[in-house]
Amino acid sequence: MRPGRVARMPPMPKARCHCGLYGIVAHDDAVGLTHRGLFALQHRGQESAGITATDGRRVDAIRGMGLVADVFSDAELERLSGLRTAIGHVRYSTTGSPSLSNIQPLYANYARGWVAVAHNGNLTNGSALRKWLEARGSIFQTTNDTEVLVHLLALPTPSVTSDGKTGSELEHLFESLRRLEGAFSFLVLLPEGLVGARDRHGFRPLWLGKRDGAWAFASETAGFDVSRVESVREVEPGEAVILGNDGSMRSVRWAEATPKHCFFEHVYFARPDSRLFGDGVHEVRKRLGAQLAREHAVEADVVIPIPESGNSAALGYSMESGIPLDYGFVKNHYVGRSFIEPGEARRERTLEVKLNVVRDVVRGKRVIVVDDSVIRGSTAKRRVRMLREAGVKEVHLRISCPPHRHPCYYGIDFQHRGELIAAQYDDVADIAKLLDLDSMGYLSTDGMLGCATGPKDRFCTACWTGDYPIAVQDGLDKFAHEQASV
Numbered sequence: 001m002r003p004g005r006v007a008r009m010p011p012m013p014k015a016r017c018h019c020g021l022y023g024i025v026a027h028d029d030a031v032g033l034t035h036r037g038l039f040a041l042q043h044r045g046q047e048s049a050g051i052t053a054t055d056g057r058r059v060d061a062i063r064g065m066g067l068v069a070d071v072f073s074d075a076e077l078e079r080l081s082g083l084r085t086a087i088g089h090v091r092y093s094t095t096g097s098p099s100l101s102n103i104q105p106l107y108a109n110y111a112r113g114w115v116a117v118a119h120n121g122n123l124t125n126g127s128a129l130r131k132w133l134e135a136r137g138s139i140f141q142t143t144n145d146t147e148v149l150v151h152l153l154a155l156p157t158p159s160v161t162s163d164g165k166t167g168s169e170l171e172h173l174f175e176s177l178r179r180l181e182g183a184f185s186f187l188v189l190l191p192e193g194l195v196g197a198r199d200r201h202g203f204r205p206l207w208l209g210k211r212d213g214a215w216a217f218a219s220e221t222a223g224f225d226v227s228r229v230e231s232v233r234e235v236e237p238g239e240a241v242i243l244g245n246d247g248s249m250r251s252v253r254w255a256e257a258t259p260k261h262c263f264f265e266h267v268y269f270a271r272p273d274s275r276l277f278g279d280g281v282h283e284v285r286k287r288l289g290a291q292l293a294r295e296h297a298v299e300a301d302v303v304i305p306i307p308e309s310g311n312s313a314a315l316g317y318s319m320e321s322g323i324p325l326d327y328g329f330v331k332n333h334y335v336g337r338s339f340i341e342p343g344e345a346r347r348e349r350t351l352e353v354k355l356n357v358v359r360d361v362v363r364g365k366r367v368i369v370v371d372d373s374v375i376r377g378s379t380a381k382r383r384v385r386m387l388r389e390a391g392v393k394e395v396h397l398r399i400s401c402p403p404h405r406h407p408c409y410y411g412i413d414f415q416h417r418g419e420l421i422a423a424q425y426d427d428v429a430d431i432a433k434l435l436d437l438d439s440m441g442y443l444s445t446d447g448m449l450g451c452a453t454g455p456k457d458r459f460c461t462a463c464w465t466g467d468y469p470i471a472v473q474d475g476l477d478k479f480a481h482e483q484a485s486v
């Protein structure tokens, strides 16, 4: 393995996702397609990126800090060409620091072979497992929870099958997955092939696709579109799909499925051109906007989105209300590469440079601003100030999800109630006053869930309702109980 390169880091968005995954088996251009796929998944993680590739004998990798465009040089990609199986990862850390050692895919040699692992999610019992493994001699190379799976796989006691024989590495992998609690979509590269596995709740997405007879995985279908892979289906919660080096594909149910997909993927994280949990993201966002117009109507002259995640919902609001849509903010797409400053100063200045007001659209108008969420409130406050400075008559903020009042433990970076403005103020009117708004409206939880097809209880809504599908402590307790009986 070569050490990664360090590139400049992009500024922080208001809330960040854990990671994006891509993988393809037995294709002549596996590395090139993975590289392309990662570009399309860049929005899921901008701190670091990596590709690990193999031909079954040689394993090689490129890993570095920064954006996909910075990390992979043509010369390095050329070095990996000819390796017909590859996995790739883009990362933002919700556990572990942003350092070179934490870049994924992780790779390790162990007594029975080698493994490379890429992870999207967050393990709620990761710390307990780490302590248990360290007490048995494991030496961790990283500070992220993903490495726990690598050490579980390397444990010296292989699985035993029901007929008493020693199990395969795949059976050992499924046994290891059953020890994990929390949110995870994993790509696990082994000498015998590539495994894509999703936790039993299916918090984070994972898709299966096919091109030229070769099977592939991606976090979102947009990753497939740019690499001309046909999207076949989503990997199911509690399912592992095993792609053999010979082009084979088979499915294993390693856990009973109890779906709790992250609805915030629909609201904010996923690309609008992706499909997710059985729906097109753009269509769901348009429905969110229409529902928002029904729940929080107001007389106004124009609807403007906060680009770009507010675009689809603003369109839906405009279509439902009959109030024209226009572009009141223009986004500068080049900020992330060139305008870097530490701390709050960086955040404030980045906001100023990142979005600009189109004065002719808003001056003297009653404006409805549609955004996907308000997390800390500082970003929204700054944008309202920009509109006031541009001469707006009234500002009505409409949010296409309910108020965020609870932390997320399943792979999104708001982990403390203290960071959430809606956790500090029960009354929305108080938040509106703080943000200097004429009015404010959040979508109801029921209204939001009704915008996706299928049963409402298949979604996680914990950050809005406090109804956690997995209590963090439950994960810790379950593991402690298991170990006490080993």
Ligand code: SF4
Pocket (backbone or CB within 6 Å): 203, 261, 262, 263, 264, 265, 407, 408, 409, 410, 411, 412, 460, 461, 462, 463, 464
């Ligand atoms: S708590 Fe919120 S952000 Fe986290 S997985 Fe659930 S819906 Fe998604």
